Structure formats: C-alpha cells, structure tokens
Amino acid sequence: TQLLEQSPQFLSIQEGENLTVYCNSSSVFSSLQWYRQEPGEGPVLLVTVVTGGEVKKLKRLTFQFGDARKDSSLHITAAQPGDTGLYLCAGDPNDYKLSFGAGTTVTVRA
C-alpha cells in the first residue's frame, strides 16, 4: 500500500482545457511537494505547501493543501503542450524520507 495515492493515473486533454490531479493519504504531512518530470529527465520541484488550507499559485498552476494536511491538489488552467509530463507529489510524514506517489501522467494535445 502506497502512502500517497495519486489520481488519475493518466490524463489526456486538449490544449486550452483545465485539469485537476489529486494526491491523497491517510497520513498527516508536515509539508507536501509537487514535482513535474519530463521523459528522460529528473523531477523538477514546482512547489512546496506547508500550511493546512494553503493555496499557492504558479502562473496557470494552482496548488492546494488540505485543511488536515493529508491531501493536495494541482489545478492547471488553460493547459498547454508544455505542461505535458509526469506530476508527482511527495511528502515527509515524520522525518526526512520523502514518500512519493506513483504520479499522474498528463498529456496535453495541441
């Protein structure tokens, strides 16, 4: 059983559409991080959320941390082909060891 469950596993949308991906757990996290990974590359950190209920915006990306600090969501507005990639969430439930979700593969078609 994974500590962090991400959904959906795959998402394919047309350019200009909106999308939301989810990261859920039964554990409480001191912080959650979102990464994007492109094929053949390492994950790139997008954002860290640390406060329950926190909302962070990064251009067209909106990240939300659940009030109970057990879940998070990533919403992309007007998706572009450059948003294509594997989106990973990661958290540290009790120490320095990051636990990663399996990721959501997002494909944005031009």
Added chain:
Amino acid sequence: ETGVTQTPRHLVMGMTNKKSLKCEQHLGHNAMYWYKQSAKKPLELMFVYSLEERVENNSVPSRFSPECPNSSHLFLHLHTLQPEDSALYLCASSQDLGNEQFFGPGTRLTVL
C-alpha cells in the same frame, strides 16, 4: 555547471560488469540521495547521506554500493546486477535532511 549533474546519462552493462554512477551537486547542500525509478512504480529511496555519513540504507541489495567522498559528490558502484535492476537512477540533494530535494537528470541503466 549548476544544480545536480549525473554521469553517465545512459549505461548498458552485462550482469558480470562493474560500473559506477556519479552524481555531483553544485548547490552547497549537505544531504544527498539515491533513488530508483522503475516503470509504473513510485520513486524508491535507496540511500541517504548527510554530511558524508550514510543515514539510510533502505534494504538495498549489496550489489549496489554507495560512496560519498565529500558533500558534493555521490557515487553508486554497481556489480553483478540483474536485469530487473534496469531503471532510471536518480540523484538528489537538499540543504539538510528534510528540506526540499533537487534532482539530477538521472542515469538510464539497462542490464542485459
């Protein structure tokens, strides 16, 4: 060079070969990590070093041997690997344990 670099980017080796993966970070971080990423599986933490001391060995087979000669460099020595060890091996670093991690581009390893 900036960030975290890894060499080689691609490696093909036989089961009897010995090879090493190299990671270098130019961020002045104190902690470094090795991860394994297999297809359709979450990232698996293998080893953690803090100030050149190993603080985590996550039940990794002994055919993987890490080395951290200083806080900027991390190696993963490989010997007598199995085909199921084929994966993307990622190195990461963080300022200290528990801080945000920054990843290198990975080494794509294929074991024949």
